[in-house]
Amino acid sequence: VKVSIPKGTQDFLPAAALPRRYVIDRLIEGFEAYGFEPLETPAFEKIETLLGKYGEEGEKLIFKILKRGEGAQAGEADLALRYDLTVPLARVVAMYPELPRPFKRYQIAPVWRAEKPQRGRYREFYQCDADVAGSTSPVVEIELLTMAHGIYAGLGFTDFTLQLNHRRVLSGLIHAAGIDPGLEVGTLITLDKLDKVGPDGVRAELLERGITPPQLAKLDGLLTLQGTNAEVLEALTTMLAGHAWGLAGLDNLRTILTGLEHAGVPEARVVVNPVLARGLGYYTGAIYEVVLAGFSSSIGSGGRYDNLVGMFSGRPVPACGFSFGLDRMLLLLGERGLLPKQTTRTQVLVPVYSDAVRDETLRLAAELRAFGFRVDVYPDPGKLGVQMQYGTARGIPFAAIVGPDELANRQVTVRDLRTRAQETMDRSGVIAWLQEALAREQLASRSEEGD
Amino acid sequence: VKVSIPKGTQDFLPAAALPRRYVIDRLIEGFEAYGFEPLETPAFEKIETLLGKYGEEGEKLIFKILKRGEGAQAGEADLALRYDLTVPLARVVAMYPELPRPFKRYQIAPVWRAEKPQRGRYREFYQCDADVAGSTSPVVEIELLTMAHGIYAGLGFTDFTLQLNHRRVLSGLIHAAGIDPGLEVGTLITLDKLDKVGPDGVRAELLERGITPPQLAKLDGLLTLQGTNAEVLEALTTMLAGHAWGLAGLDNLRTILTGLEHAGVPEARVVVNPVLARGLGYYTGAIYEVVLAGFSSSIGSGGRYDNLVGMFSGRPVPACGFSFGLDRMLLLLGERGLLPKQTTRTQVLVPVYSDAVRDETLRLAAELRAFGFRVDVYPDPGKLGVQMQYGTARGIPFAAIVGPDELANRQVTVRDLRTRAQETMDRSGVIAWLQEALAREQLASRSEEGD
Numbered sequence: 003v004k005v006s007i008p009k010g011t012q013d014f015l016p017a018a019a020l021p022r023r024y025v026i027d028r029l030i031e032g033f034e035a036y037g038f039e040p041l042e043t044p045a046f047e048k049i050e051t052l053l054g055k056y057g058e059e060g061e062k063l064i065f066k067i068l069k070r071g072e073g074a075q076a077g078e079a080d081l082a083l084r085y086d087l088t089v090p091l092a093r094v095v096a097m098y099p100e101l102p103r104p105f106k107r108y109q110i111a112p113v114w115r116a117e118k119p120q121r122g123r124y125r126e127f128y129q130c131d132a133d134v135a136g137s138t139s140p141v142v143e144i145e146l147l148t149m150a151h152g153i154y155a156g157l158g159f160t161d162f163t164l165q166l167n168h169r170r171v172l173s174g175l176i177h178a179a180g181i182d183p184g185l186e187v188g189t190l191i192t193l194d195k196l197d198k199v200g201p202d203g204v205r206a207e208l209l210e211r212g213i214t215p216p217q218l219a220k221l222d223g224l225l226t227l228q229g230t231n232a233e234v235l236e237a238l239t240t241m242l243a244g245h246a247w248g249l250a251g252l253d254n255l256r257t258i259l260t261g262l263e264h265a266g267v268p269e270a271r272v273v274v275n276p277v278l279a280r281g282l283g284y285y286t287g288a289i290y291e292v293v294l295a296g297f298s299s300s301i302g303s304g305g306r307y308d309n310l311v312g313m314f315s316g317r318p319v320p321a322c323g324f325s326f327g328l329d330r331m332l333l334l335l336g337e338r339g340l341l342p343k344q345t346t347r348t349q350v351l352v353p354v355y356s357d358a359v360r361d362e363t364l365r366l367a368a369e370l371r372a373f374g375f376r377v378d379v380y381p382d383p384g385k386l387g388v389q390m391q392y393g394t395a396r397g398i399p400f401a402a403i404v405g406p407d408e409l410a411n412r413q414v415t416v417r418d419l420r421t422r423a424q425e426t427m428d429r430s431g432v433i434a435w436l437q438e439a440l441a442r443e444q445l446a447s448r449s450e451e452g453d
Numbered sequence: 454v455k456v457s458i459p460k461g462t463q464d465f466l467p468a469a470a471l472p473r474r475y476v477i478d479r480l481i482e483g484f485e486a487y488g489f490e491p492l493e494t495p496a497f498e499k500i501e502t503l504l505g506k507y508g509e510e511g512e513k514l515i516f517k518i519l520k521r522g523e524g525a526q527a528g529e530a531d532l533a534l535r536y537d538l539t540v541p542l543a544r545v546v547a548m549y550p551e552l553p554r555p556f557k558r559y560q561i562a563p564v565w566r567a568e569k570p571q572r573g574r575y576r577e578f579y580q581c582d583a584d585v586a587g588s589t590s591p592v593v594e595i596e597l598l599t600m601a602h603g604i605y606a607g608l609g610f611t612d613f614t615l616q617l618n619h620r621r622v623l624s625g626l627i628h629a630a631g632i633d634p635g636l637e638v639g640t641l642i643t644l645d646k647l648d649k650v651g652p653d654g655v656r657a658e659l660l661e662r663g664i665t666p667p668q669l670a671k672l673d674g675l676l677t678l679q680g681t682n683a684e685v686l687e688a689l690t691t692m693l694a695g696h697a698w699g700l701a702g703l704d705n706l707r708t709i710l711t712g713l714e715h716a717g718v719p720e721a722r723v724v725v726n727p728v729l730a731r732g733l734g735y736y737t738g739a740i741y742e743v744v745l746a747g748f749s750s751s752i753g754s755g756g757r758y759d760n761l762v763g764m765f766s767g768r769p770v771p772a773c774g775f776s777f778g779l780d781r782m783l784l785l786l787g788e789r790g791l792l793p794k795q796t797t798r799t800q801v802l803v804p805v806y807s808d809a810v811r812d813e814t815l816r817l818a819a820e821l822r823a824f825g826f827r828v829d830v831y832p833d834p835g836k837l838g839v840q841m842q843y844g845t846a847r848g849i850p851f852a853a854i855v856g857p858d859e860l861a862n863r864q865v866t867v868r869d870l871r872t873r874a875q876e877t878m879d880r881s882g883v884i885a886w887l888q889e890a891l892a893r894e895q896l897a898s899r900s901e902e903g904d
Contacts, residue, residue, distance in 0.1 A: 005544050005765040008499050008532055013545055016490030016558065023491065034798045035822050037829025039467030039847075040474065044577050045496055045534070045563060046516075048459050065497075068517040068530050070567045077528015079519050081459055083496070094464055096456050102847050104832065107467065112496060116521045126495050134832070141805050141832035144815060152822075264812040266819040314456040347485045354592050361715040364595060368717040371486050371603075378488025381555065381585070381592035396490075396553050 010117070010125030017345040017397075024342055025157065025332055026110055029130050032153035033108040036145055038132045041107040043090040046081040053082075055089050055313075063115040083114040087131045088310065088323075095135050096314035104136035110328075122329065133323030135311045140254055143288045143306065144261035146324040150292060150302055151267045157331070158340040161295040163271055164262075167278035168255045169285045169305070174248015175241055179220035181213055189213065193224065194279035197298075201225040224276050231259060231274045238276060251287070258288055284310045287322070294334060301334065302326045343447065345397035349440055351419070353380040353389035355405045362404050366414065366432070370402065373433050375440075394419045400439060402432055461568070461576030468848075472792040476608065476782055477561055480581050483604035484559040487596055489583045492558040494541040497532040504533075506540050506764075514566040534565040538582045539761065539774075546586050547765035555587035561779075573780065584774030586762045591705055594739045594757065595712035597775040601743060601753055602718045608782070609791040612746040614722055615713075618729035619706045620736045620756070625699015626692055626727075630671035632664055640664065644675065645730035648749075652676040675727050682710060682725045689727060702738070709739055735761045738773070745785060752785065753777045794898065796848035800891055802870070804831040804840035806856045813855050817865065817883075821853065824884050826891075845870045851890060853883055 007013060014022060030040075052064055066079035084090055087109045095105060110130045117123055132149065134142045147164055154162050172193075176186050192207045199207070204225055208218055220241075227237055235256060242248035255274065262272055280289040280303060287306030294301060304324035312319035335341050352367045354360050363379065370377045378398060380389045386403070393401055403415040414432045417424035418439070427435060458464060465473060481491075503515055517530035535541055538560045546556060561581045568574055583600065585593045598615055605613050623644075627637050643658045650658070655676055659669055671692070678688055686707060693699035706725065713723055731740040731754060738757030745752060755775035763770035786792050803818045805811050814830065821828045829849060831840045837854070844852055854866040865883045868875035869890070878886060 005502060005547050006499065007544070007548070008495060008497060011495035011497070013495070013548070014491075014493035015545075015549060015552070016492060019491040019493050022493075034827050037799045037802075037827065039797060039799075040465075040470040041467060042465035042470050042473075044459060044462035044464070045565070046459060046462070046577075048457065051456060062521070065521075065532070066519040067534070068519055068528070070513070070516070077519070081516070083518070093456050093458070094466075097458070097464070098466060101466070102843055106829065114496070126497075137832045139805070139832035139834070141811065141815070141830060145818075145830055145832070148815075148819070261811065261815055264815040264819075266816075266823075346490060348488045348490075351488075354590070360592065360712065364592075364599075364712055364715040365717075367596075368599070368715075372717075376485050376488065378557065379592060379596055381588045381590035381596070383590070392553055 008125070010119035010123075012124060012126070020344065020347065021332060021336070021341040022328070025328060025335065026128075026130070028157055029110060029153060029326055029328075030108075032149055032156065033132050035152070036106075036132070036149040038106045038108040041091070041094065041109045042111070043084070043087075043094060043109070045112070046083050047090060047093065049079055049082045051093055051314075052085055052089060056085055060085065063117055065114045065116055084111075085115060086113050087111060087129050088133070088307075091131075091133060091135065091321075092311045092314050092319075095311050095319055096316070104134050104142070106132070106134050108132040122333070124329070128328045130326040130328050131323055133311075133321055135319050135321040137322075138308070138320045140257045140261060140288075142322045143258045143290075144265055146304065146322065147258070147262055147272075147290060148265040148267055150324050150326075151262075151271060153326070154292060154302070157335060158338070159294065159301075159334075162292055162301070163273045164267070165273050165275040165278050165291045165293055165300075166255065166258070166288065167275050167280075167290070168251040168288050170251025170287065171238060171242070171248050171255065171276070172279060174245045174251060175221065175224065175238070178242055178245045178248060179217045181217050181221075185211060185213060189221075190279040193221075193277045196225060196277045227276050231269075231272065234274045234276060254287060280305055290324075297334065299330060300327065301330050347376055348378045348396065348398045349376045349400065350436060351378050351380060351389070351393035351396075351398045351401040353386065353393075353401065353403060354383050355386065355389075355403060356383045358406060359404050359409050362409050366402060366404055366429075370433070370436070373437075375436060390417070390419060399443060400436060402436070459576070461570035461574075463575060463577070468796040471795065471798065472783060472787070473779070475793055476779060476786065477579075477581070479608055480561060480604060480777055480779075481559070483600055483607065484583050486603070487557075487583070487600040489557045489559040492542070492545065492560045493562070494535070494538075494545060494560070496563070497534050498541060498544065500530055500533045502533075502544055502765075503536055503540060507536055511536065514568055516565045516567055535562075536566060537564050538562060538580050539584070542582075542584060542586065542772075543762045543764050543766070543770075546762050546770055547767070555585050555593070557583070557585050559583040573784070575780070579779045581777040581779050582774055583776075584762075584772055586770050586772040588773075589759070589771045591708045591712060591739075593773045594709045594741075595716055597755065597773065598709070598713055598723075598741060599716040599718055601775050601777075602713075602722060604777070605743060605753070608786060609789070610745065610752075610785075613743050613752070614724045615718070616724050616726040616729050616742045616744055616751075617706065617709070617739065618726055618731075618741070619702040619739050621702025621738065622689060622693070622699050622706065622727070623730060625696045625702060626672065626675065626689070629693055629696045629699060630668045632668050632672075636662060636664060640672075641730040644672075644728045647676060647728045678727055682720075682723065685725045685727060686710075705738060731756055741775075748785065750781060751778065752781045799827050799829045799847065799849045800851065801826050801828045801887060802831060802840070802844035802847075802849045802852040803828055804837065804844075804852065804854060805834050806837065806840075806854060807834045809857060810855050810860050813860050817853060817855055817880075821884070821887070824888075826887060841868070841870060850894060851887060853887070 065083040067081035069078045069080045112126050113129050188211045284307045285305040286308045289305035291300035292302040306322040308320040311321040354363050367377050367379050401417040412429045413426050414429050415426045516534040518532040520529045520531045563577050564580050565577050639662045647655050735758045736756040737759040740756035742751040743753040757773040759771040762772040805814050818828050818830050852868040863880045864877050865880050866877045
């Protein structure tokens with residue numbers, strides 16, 4: 003019988019599931035250190051909750067669920083798998099007026115998009131989002147970015163920067179250049195490509211979009227703007243002279259930068275990037291991406307979006323969030339050797355050597371567990387070689403064996419499954435031996451991390 | 454705008470998500486103490502993987518996903534949400550021959566069934582399964598039951614029993630009574646109702662099913678069989694005299710009981726229940742349920758099913774598992790006061806009293822977090838009363854406040870948000886004060902648990 007997994011989805015076998023959990027646990031710790039609380043929503047929503055929210059292209063990617071019973075025959079769908087975690091957040095904010103304001107929630111959960119599967123792009127993937135709904139204070143951005151900094155640094159990333167910009171600044175600049183508001187979105191898309199196509203590429207594309215040479219001249223400073231954050235802000239202030247909207251955005255950006263400094267984020271980690279545009283529609287204030295030297299995609303991003311979360315609640319709900327890219331983080335942490343090396347959580351293998359020693363083996367396993375060891379009992383009596391090979395293949399470091407001789411002498415043989423070194427000792431000494439051996443393992447893996 | 458959640462699904466707001474995570478974390482600890490490893494599979498499978506696996510009634514409950522693009526117009530489905538975690542396990546065993554044998558995996562994940570929603574029955578619910586694929590050894594059953602015992606006891610349940618029976622014993626008894634094999638399933642269904650309808654009810658239903666009075670007479674001993682496990686086993690041995698199949702099952706059951714004793718499970722917790730039948734089809738050996746005094750449904754169950762996991766792999770794969778009922782466990786733990794009382798993980802609220810103290814507030818929050826406190830910064834300057842009320846509503850125990858006076862004097866006001874007692878102290882004393890206060894909290898909650 004041939005069987006397979008749906009296109010664009012993945013199984014995480016134990017060796018892959020463990021590092022995922024390691025990173026997710028670090029995210030949860032980080033979120034909770036900043037007062038975010040867990041939220042869980044169903045995998046699917048009513049279809050009308052999702053339709054009309056993701057644009058024409060996005061909507062095509064929604065997985066729709068057939069009606070059951072009668073409706074099923076007509077091919078009608080009444081439910082759809084969630085496409086992101088933001089629309090469910092908006093639904094929750096609308097449905098539960100008893101939630102605290104601001105409402106700070108995190109959600110780490112799969113979302114589903116019927117994209118063409120590619121290397122590193124899946125149809126089921128996790129989003130790891132922290133959002134604050136109900137506050138316009140710049141402290142929200144400061145906290146989110148400080149949290150993100152702490153999480154990336156805590157995972158061991160050393161070469162990342164928080165790239166920061168502001169939608170009001172961008173739209174102020176576009177307005178100050180006299181560009182038609184209808185061309186704003188296109189202009190942002192083109193500016194965002196500066197990294198890839200260079201200043202000349204951007205210039206050509208802007209002219210193609212219908213921007214006039216005098217308008218381009220006013221924006222041109224952006225394309226080559228370099229310097230410290232203070233110098234960049236200074237230049238932007240000049241470019242925005244007289245444009246209250248853009249200057250207010252710049253002020254907001256300054257407040258955030260000052261706050262980050264007081265919150266302890268090293269200055270060198272924070273870069274004002276005046277062409278960062280972050281996708282399209284919904285951002286209304288600060289926007290940010292976390293990038294790694296030499297890696298083209300961001301490993302996290304977010305921004306303020308004050309007009310989205312209120313969509314179901316009938317009142318405006320300002321909001322701001324940060325989304326961590328779990329798959330990319332795992333990839334890069336792996337490449338950098340920053341993931342735990344263990345392929346199993348099991349510490350001790352206890353094989354049932356033969357039926358005759360089964361009872362004593364079970365007693366030994368119970369005792370080890372009572373002392374907090376994570377123990378796998380290999381259930382099938384048989385060749386010790388096969389049993390030990392199973393333990394080695396799983397990456398279990400130690401075995402504790404009771405054979406007929408050991409049983410007769412109230413002894414246990416302990417074995418290091420990597421080195422095959424083994425030692426037979428009195429039953430009463432096993433706990434201490436294993437405790438010491440595992441403590442040495444931990445020390446060794448810590449000093450490796452320190453390399 | 455009116456918005457709602459799909460029928461039969463639930464949102465878990467923070468106060469509900471936290472106890473769920475508490476129980477799930479205890480399950481993970483328990484699974485890993487017994488050598489089980491995490492497995493994650495996609496939420497949906499190819500539709501052909503799921504069809505034909507759950508019987509006619511089950512199949513109607515499968516949520517089917519519409520094809521995208523062209524196919525969508527025809528109303529065709531090519532994917533379906535997983536209905537349980539066992540079929541995905543069978544698929545994984547078939548797809549990855551490199552997996553260790555036996556393969557011990559746990560999976561804690563939602564499954565979806567389009568059942569008529571009722572109190573306590575949802576269309577999206579979690580299954581928490583530990584299974585061993587690839588061993589026929591009774592040590593597997595012993596380990597699973599010992600693990601289950603440890604998990605329930607560790608959560609604080611004191612009034613549970615492991616009810617144990619064996620499909621071979623049951624089918625041996627039915628065969629020994631001369632009942633047509635075609636009536637076996639029906640007979641099991643009826644026997645399983647003994648608790649609800651009593652011996653007379655079972656007798657009447659068996660006769661209705663076409664069992665003859667002499668056949669019934671041979672089974673009748675089962676309906677009133679009581680006594681210690683040894684007495685019950687003794688009686689079953691007599692009833693099965695000469696039936697090798699049933700006697701082998703009984704031997705297997707005896708081995709499991711002896712093993713549980715050596716593994717440290719108290720004898721009083723284990724009850725041989727000769728009419729326990731556990732649903733239908735697929736069990737082939739030991740079957741078990743965990744029941745609580747005075748609660749009609751089981752809070753966990755499982756058994757051996759040697760013919761299921763091999764369905765995709767083209768070779769027989771014996772298997773045995775235990776499934777924890779998360780929702781029922783949560784309900785009962787809540788009723789018994791065995792869930793953590795905290796409604797938030799946040800320990801300290803730090804309000805931004807005014808824009809003028811923002812920077813110092815951010816520094817204070819950073820310092821508290823550096824010392825490991827989980828801190829929520831209330832971002833909006835304003836009335837202290839509103840800020841404190843927010844903290845109280847969320848259940849945050851303490852606040853640390855920097856107002857203009859505190860800023861001037863390098864002080865901080867710490868406040869117990871329940872008692873409203875507060876104290877202004879030198880900035881340098883805050884860490885120690887909060888550490889002590891939180892340590893007292895923990896002690897208090899522990900001694901409450903001890904009540």
